[in-house]
Amino acid sequence: MKVLVTGGAGYIGSHTCVALLEAGYDVACIDNLDNSSYEAIRRVEELTGKKIPFYEKNILDREALKAVFEAEKPDAVIHFAALKAVGESVAKPLEYYHTNVYGTITLLEVMREEGVKKLVYSSSATVYSSVKEMPVNEESFAYVTTNPYGWTKIMCEQIIRDTAKADPELSAALLRYFNPVGAHPSGRIGEDPAGIPNNLMPYIAQVASGKLQRLSVYGNDYPTRDGTGVRDYIHVCDLADGHVLALGRIAGGKGVYTYNLGSGKGTSVLEMVKAFEEASGRKIPYVIAPRRPGDIAEVFADASLAEKELGFKTKRDVFDMCRDLWNWQSHNPNGYEK
Ligand code: UD1
Numbered sequence: 174m175k176v177l178v179t180g181g182a183g184y185i186g187s188h189t190c191v192a193l194l195e196a197g198y199d200v201a202c203i204d205n206l207d208n209s210s211y212e213a214i215r216r217v218e219e220l221t222g223k224k225i226p227f228y229e230k231n232i233l234d235r236e237a238l239k240a241v242f243e244a245e246k247p248d249a250v251i252h253f254a255a256l257k258a259v260g261e262s263v264a265k266p267l268e269y270y271h272t273n274v275y276g277t278i279t280l281l282e283v284m285r286e287e288g289v290k291k292l293v294y295s296s297s298a299t300v301y302s303s304v305k306e307m308p309v310n311e312e313s314f315a316y317v318t319t320n321p322y323g324w325t326k327i328m329c330e331q332i333i334r335d336t337a338k339a340d341p342e343l344s345a346a347l348l349r350y351f352n353p354v355g356a357h358p359s360g361r362i363g364e365d366p367a368g369i370p371n372n373l374m375p376y377i378a379q380v381a382s383g384k385l386q387r388l389s390v391y392g393n394d395y396p397t398r399d400g401t402g403v404r405d406y407i408h409v410c411d412l413a414d415g416h417v418l419a420l421g422r423i424a425g426g427k428g429v430y431t432y433n434l435g436s437g438k439g440t441s442v443l444e445m446v447k448a449f450e451e452a453s454g455r456k457i458p459y460v461i462a463p464r465r466p467g468d469i470a471e472v473f474a475d476a477s478l479a480e481k482e483l484g485f486k487t488k489r490d491v492f493d494m495c496r497d498l499w500n501w502q503s504h505n506p507n508g509y510e511k
Contacts, residue, residue, distance in 0.1 A: 175199040176420065177245055177289075179232050179280065180253030181225070182209035184364040185295065185353055185412060187217055189251060191362070192413035194221040198420070201245040203238065204254065205231040208367060210509035216361045232276045235283065242287040249291035249423070251416060252280055255325070258371060259299070259467065262322035273325035274332070281336050284343075291423050292345040293416055296330055298405070298435065298472060299323040300349060307439070308405075310475035311349070311431045319467050330431070337429045344427050346419035351405035351435030351474050353412050355494035356501035363501030364409075365508030373445060374406070374494070378502040381455040388457055390442050392464035395471070401442035403471035405435040408489035408497070418483040435474025436487040445491065452495035453503075 176193055180186045181202030186209070193200050194217070202214060202225050214227050226245060230237040232254050255273045256262065262269040277294075284292065301309040303317040318324055330347050337343045354374040356363030369385070370376045379385040393400035415434040422430060440448075446457050479485040489497075 174248045174424070175201065175245060177241065177247035177250045178202045178253065179250065180204055180209070180255065182206060182211060182213045183253055185350070185409060186253040187213040187362045188357060188409045188413040189253075189416045190214070190217045190225060191220055191357060192410070192417050194223045196417045201226040201228070201241070201247060203228045203230050203232060203241050205229065210365065212509040213362055213365075220357070220359060220361055232280055233272065235279050238279060238283050239286065242283055242289065247289055249293070249420060250280065250284060250289060251293040251295075251420070252277065253295045255295065257322065259320050259322045260371060262320050262325075266321040269321045269325055273322075274328050277329040277332060281332070285340070290342045290344060291420070292333065292343070293419050293423065294329065294333055294345060294347050296347045296349045297323070297326045298349050298351045298433070298474070300327050300330070301472060302469060307471055308437065308473050308475040309433070311433060311478055334429050341427060344423040345429045346423050347429060347431040348415060348419055349431070349433050350412060351407050351433070351472070353409045354406050355408040355410065355489065355497040357410060358497050358500070360497075360500040360504045363498065363505065373442060374449075374498055377446065377449050377457055378498050380457050381449065381453050381499065382502050382506050384506065386458070388446065388459040389462035390459050391462055391468060393461045397441055397471055399441050399443050402468055403439040403441050403473065405438060405473035406440055406445065406491060406494055407434060407436050407487060408494045411436075411487040411489055415479065415483070415485050418485050422483055430482070432479040432483065432485070433474040433476050434479060434485065435476050437474050437476040439471055439473035440491055445495075448491045449495040449499070452492055453499040
């Protein structure tokens, strides 16, 4: 079975390519390398000993996308290719709606024209940002969010649901990721953020390597056990495995399945700092800073549906996430750029 991975050179995409190849799937990839590097694909090939036909094309380019489908004849698509920075989406809403929403529509149209009926979609726990009760399950969904990036995820989920309603042959899995962190244990692939990282763990990793001076902890007055924000961190390799399981689920079913992919466990910012210090042997200097606008106190998953229906259970803990992140960071201080 062949899977076309859009955005396969990115952080989650590249780890998922490894998991797919190891599970025996054939993989082809389309990525415009806007926020990713071909080197990631090269290293996936090196890790797995398998080739990935690669197309440096934009999914918004319908003719190019159609040509990829015609050349590769995929049986299923995993759709990662999108813009993903919350703050940037507030400043550039049209770019976000264009790339994320129109990109997904273009992909669905080409899938329909080419008769491809299986889709795994990369959604986010950001769809729960207005929910107060924790943990969040798939039904907690409220059709409200705080930023254009979040709206694109809500809209694309709905577009896929409606498309599947109109085409009973289509089956799709909407995967809501919590906070993916860590790297492949080989240290060969990992997250390579452009510029100063927005997210906690890549920031901590760059403090540890000396690229950044100290971490700002955004708020210690939240109603959580130590006052800092609590999130559900998931090792990127567990997340990648979740995609393989989801693909298995839709291969044998019709309709749309929605799953939280998280560990089900909340960890605070200071607990993550401590875990990283233990795993890396490096001290992480930090200061307490004001809350970051738009942040919420805590979010963590009820991950029981994915466990029940997919057999999905995270295998790697917070220590593994920090160890593998540090292994990647210390061997690739400048990411893929040697
Ligand atoms: C962010 C995105 C979310 C996306 C997710 C992907 C925002 C507002 N949300 O989630 O849509 O799906 O990444 O991983 O950007 N923190 C610090 N100092 C820092 C950075 C973060 O204290 O320098 C804290 C935050 O306040 C938060 C926690 O660390 O409590 C995690 O933050 P982050 O890694 O940015 O993830 P989220 O905000 O949960």
